[in-house]
Amino acid sequence: MFSTDQKSEIDAARAAWAETRRTVVPAAEEALYAPVPVLETGFVRLVDYMGGDAAIVQGARVSYGKGTRSTSDDRGLIRYLMRNRHTSPFELAVAKFHVRAPIFVTRQWFRHRTASINEYSARYSVLEKEFYFPRPEDIARQSASNKQGRGETLPPEAAQHVLDLLREDAGRCYDHYLEMLNQDEAGNVIDPDRPVVARELARMTLPVNVMTQFYWQINLWNLLHFLRLRADAHAQYEIRAYADAILGLVERWVPHTFEAFRDYMQEAALLSGPALRALRAVLAGQEVDLQASGLSKREVSELVAMLPEIGPRLRP
Template sequence: MPLTPEQQAEIDELRAGARPTLRAVSEGMEKHLYLPHQVLDHGFVRVIDYMGDDAAITQAARVSYGRGTKTVNTDEGLIRYLMRHWHSTPFEMCEVKFHVKLPVFVARQWIRHRTANVNEYSARYSILDREFYIPAPEHLSAQSATNRQGRGALLEGAEAARVLDILREDAMRSYDHYESMLSDDGQKGLARELARMNLPANIYTQWYWKVDLHNLFHFLRLRADAHAQYEIRAYAETMCRIVADWVPFAYSAFEDYRLGGMQLSAKGIAVLKRRLAGETVTEETSGMSKGEWREFESAWEA
């Protein structure tokens, strides 16, 4: 398990000290509090704190206090309505704070979502651990021939072994040099803020990432998608399972309308109507670009 003894002791202490509270509590989220969910080879995601539940979303939508006379069924229906019609503010009433351990190259992709509060482990003040992400053989792929930011066929045999050897050797050599530059044994030793520049992008970092539910759903819609890079998708899929326990009504609506749904353009709706009327519509007669047509057609493939 990728936790230090100190981190595990802290988790054990926090989990043992239950306290009474008057605030809204999600029983599904309580079981996740502080516990790490392993991701990749050395990474994890864990919930540090959260605010709100499904009821907080409906209360905000109704601008009222308490549950009143509303039933669970009407709460679920309202949440589905809000999700269906792209209402965002009620979902912002829920927040969660994650502790994430992740490779630096994944963090640089993740940080593009500028709607969260982030505090990252600082290699200016502390020394990073000798931990690197090395892909499992089943995730070692060649460059896609059709997608500049995607993967193609799986590397196998001697080629896969060669690449894995390079990744391990480069990571270890870089860390050896990092330690050597920091060392003050018979020398002054380079400042930590400078020595870190030599470390590879597959070394692990950690951060606290606090976000509201609306922006978390936006993150998950992009990063839990099948087209997202595998490494960040692994984190997003773990977070999806956590959110499903935290706000089951909201997550069910999100899964239905965002993850499992699709948005049609006006041209797409027109083509669909023409097809339902019995007309044969082709790319040439659709009015769509090649890219639009390809995406439209792929949505109906079995």
């Protein structure tokens, strides 16, 4: 995945220590620069960070003035801030990642507008021959119930056929790309008498599973928002793989925040007003008449999925 040059660059960066007066998080330092592989040909690396759990706590204490000086420990305060969605202290921590991912994944990724992005330019440089091909076990049918999701895995032969098509398309499109650029894979000119088509034009024939690279910088609150959506079961598997890798880095960098995120965002559930009223009636020992509850069928099934124990107490 990395050339020898890139590997020694990473090793050199990891070997260079310096003194700082800033907040240092040893576990983040340990992770710094090292690539975490994702989807075979992709990766995520933490390449810089600012602040940590301690900086979040300090930022919150500025707002509260002397008020909180001694009230609660750091973990408790972070959990309080997360539970009550006091977002501004979390904005004070920032992380920067280096990512390699297929274009169709970056198209979902960059819909999050609150980050700074520096992406490899295919107008300026030639894209490498790196594509994403799913593992056979990740090639699945269109879901019947979920219009934007996958169902069960394809039988091995059918999956192999899909892979053959994907590999054939990627290979031929990339060959044509190089042909238009009049260069071989090593970057040498093929025929000095033929013209070199502009890179910004030639690249238009590459499929969206070609790999691109970018630097991505985001504050912690916006990062958690991204992770809640993209590490979720409704997200496409491929971006979820990246979100999961980033979650692992977040856990090392800001462990208290990570734990609060899990409890109050990731595993938390939202009860609507009508659902809350139905639940209270059930807890009070009443049977709930669904038709009178104001809950739609879909909401009822979402409620039962969240609280299976409530099912028998609902009257259709």
